[in-house]
Amino acid sequence: MEEGRADQAERERKEKRRTFAEYRLPAQSRRFNVYLRSERLGVSGVVDAVLELTNRSIDEVDSQGLDPERPYFAPVEYKSTQERVGRHHLLQLAGYAALLSDITGTSVPFGYFVSLPNGRASRVELSEKAREEFLSCVQGIRNMVVECRMPEPTPSRAKCRDCEFRRFCNDVW
């Protein structure tokens, strides 16, 4: 996690000097570590960055009446490895898209993963299905909390290696 934070600080430093060319978007600005919260969805989180494809920030859109069908905001997540984008990454990005969409009332149909080792930005389409899958996962977690159930340990022990919960996980350690 510390390595990830150091990588991200370096990325922010470099990224602040860059144009939006690597995203192939006419973005106006970007903000880092944006706290997103929706009462309606019952979800909150901090997304690594938000691209603002308009000269209005997410704080202003409520009163500005943007076209709800058009994308004006895109979530960005940084990855400190070159590993393939997995389902959990996609769900996480879909979750940020759902939050952005709910907060701004506009469509958020794509986002980006940026690989910190090579600086490459990959655009990901975030379908309605991905969003529904994210919300279904959230509901599954809520059900576990209500029923006092613990999730099963991952069948892939490789994932435990860098897990931040490893110290507390009685399932396999």
Ligand code: SF4
């Ligand atoms: S250490 Fe426990 S919580 Fe973490 S990935 Fe492994 S099984 Fe899951």
